[in-house]
Amino acid sequence: MTRVAYVCADPGVPIFGTKGSSVHVQEIVRAWRGSGADVTVYCARRGTDRPADLADLDVIEVRPEPAPAGAAREQAVQEAALALVDEVLHRGCGLVYERYSLFSPALSVLAPVLDIPSVLEVNAPLIEEQQRYRQLVDIKKAETVLRRNAGTADVVACVSEPVIRWVRDRVPAARTVLVPNGVNVGRITPRMAGRRSPDHLTVAFVGTLKPWHGVPGLLHGVALANAQTTDASRRWRVLVIGDGPVRVDLERLAAALGVEAEFTGAVTPDAVPGLLNAADAAAAPYPPDVAGQDDYFSPLKVYEYMAAAMPIIASSVGQIPYILDDGRTGILVQPGEPAAIAQALTRLGEDPLLREGLGRSARDDAVTRFSWDGVLARITASLPPLRRVAAP
Missing domain, CATH: 3.40.50.2000 (Glycogen Phosphorylase B;)
Incomplete structure (x- = not known):
């Protein structure tokens, strides 16, 4: 059985939340568990809306220390990510799967130290997003984290061609693969045929x-x-x-x-x-x-x-x-x-x-x-043959 460390060090992504990013985390975790893997989630924000089928999921939370916006907050986020790295090293794992966040170097530390397969999931060009919609002080650190993680990962799973181009512009040697999002076709079933109301x-x-x-x-x-x-x-x-x-x-x-x-x-x-x-x-x-x-x-x-x-x-x-x-x-x-x-x-x-x-x-x-099992299968199939793991 593969022991998977799923790392999400972004405090803006609650593991158990209502956001689309929360749904994405939960579905990838379900797909891993469905493949027979033993998954532990390491995160900066657990959230409160835990679904019943994930009641037994092991979740380790390290919240960033409270800090004002700006450089201090960015440093606090990175320190919390490094604390999550310590937790993974203490518990061990057979594969690290990290949802890309701006200041977490987790994958680039864990994969070489433990000599395990690694996947970096990139859902958006976060550096530009942060600059446009919020605030990004230490751009150099954010760029460095991306280069190290993407350069280390056995697979960089990108949700779209523009994201692939964005990663390769910064890390030409990154082993990218196109993996669009998916849906849980068991959780969301076909609606009944016919109108919902005769009046509208x-x-x-x-x-x-x-x-x-x-x-x-x-x-x-x-x-x-x-x-x-x-x-x-x-x-x-x-x-x-x-x-x-x-x-x-x-x-x-x-x-x-x-x-x-x-x-x-x-x-x-x-x-x-x-x-x-x-x-x-x-x-x-x-x-x-x-x-x-x-x-x-x-x-x-x-x-x-x-x-x-x-x-x-x-x-x-x-x-x-x-x-x-x-x-x-x-x-x-x-x-x-x-x-x-x-x-x-x-x-x-x-x-x-x-x-x-x-x-x-x-x-x-x-x-x-577009099933999530298919999404994960495309990711694991892209791992180098000697580092491939069981997939659904």
Whole structure:
């Protein structure tokens, strides 16, 4: 049995939380355990929303010491990561799997010392993200940590081609492999066929409510679609599953547009399937300023919509055209064009067979192309032959 040390030293990623990053951690852990591995998680933030099936998961938490924003906080994060390294060395392991974070050198220390296989998972160009959206003081240290970890890892698993390019620009010799995100097709099962209400249709959005997720475009699109129909039963309402800093602005916008919108607030991952089952379609309405800038993302929400057999409307940006086949597993629209969203909603509202056909095909692709077991299998298959471990 392989003993896996899963390291997540990012204090912004609770292992047991409601964020997409938390879901990602949990699903990779489930896939490892499903393969027969013994997994211990070493983290900077445990979180409080532990699912029942991970009740027995061994989690070692070392929180960074409280520090003001800036250099002191960055140093505290690195020191907590080094304390996690000590914990792994004390307990031992047969493989280290680290979710890349800005100031954790864990993999570059553990893999050579223990002489074990190692995987670095890179989900985003965190250096630029931190500079753009938050604060990054010690850029040199962040660059050094990335070079050492990516240069040491047997496999650098990247969620998209832009992330691969970002890693290779800094570490040309990095052994990168493209591994888009996935979905738990056992946890998220197909929604029941048919309308949810004879009086209206519901389009769902799942995610943290931040400006770059494009929910205002969805609300404007719904308002346009509703204005163009005289059939009340084809009018759309919006179900927003999640919470975030722009929630109040979105609530005000929905009211101003006359769009009926329900905001659930933050929910646990286990609650998402049931909420999706209450909707007739789902949306990933990314705005145009994402294209060309943040197009590295591999959005978990789209995979979850697919697993739930939802008809999907999504902006044609980033990795979404790779995930969705326009007209077969979803409807792709130009980003930032509410009229295009309205047209797609009208098509779905008028054609129940289209809704069901898109959903069935999306579910089929989720099962055959995007299961988390398949994600992990691609990663482990990329390990050098002499360092390969059992995979699902």
